[in-house]
Amino acid sequence: MTPPKADPKDQLLDAALMHVPFDGWSPATFNAAIKDSGLDPALARAVCPRGSVDLAVAYHRRGDAKMLEGLAEADLANLRFRDRIAKAVRLRLEAGDREAIRRGSTLFALPHHAPEGAGLLWETCDKIWTALGDTSDDVNWYSKRATLSGVYSATLLYWLGDTSEGHQATWSFLDRRIDDVMQIEKLKAQVRESPTLSRLMAGPNWLLSHIKAPRGQRDPNLPGRWTPPR
Incomplete structure (x- = not known):
């Protein structure tokens, strides 16, 4: 049986990674990846119409996939939920080369790529919550x-x-940020338990109750849905 051919985008990405620390996610990196991978230039540009930008997106999603594999293999049963979140964030940060990630952060900080960068960040966090069993x-x-x-x-x-x-130092920083979030959750719980504050929040809570998450196979970059009141 003939083994399946490697995905052209994966071939390009693998070839690009050795150039990213020097040239970033740039046209120079993309052209070098075409040469090193031996792919037909027309095919390379067909699978990556935006060149190295598409490779940077693919690299980010490869890191997400590696993180999900790590979570699936990890024993999370005895961890507090906040520690499961910390574990997921740590796995995600360790899922790639730091210089390649730095170069990607620089790319997606540019104004014309910032919306896509924000979408990828949201996508990562959605995958973490989904993997940890969120059903909200x-x-x-x-x-x-x-x-x-x-x-x-x-x-x-x-x-x-x-x-x-x-x-x-990073993992300590992460723990402190999660502690900050937990303080916010405690404050929200106090608001819900206070009769006076509950009455004050009745209107906003009614409005928020009609906001629903996206259904089914959603695009994480798209907004959710609104359930009109009856």
């Missing part, structure tokens, strides 16, 4: 992912500049 279908679906996006992006920036042994 209301406004919490958004608040969980938005909060984790803030934690993840702050930790990523800290990690990129961390020179401590084993990145221990």
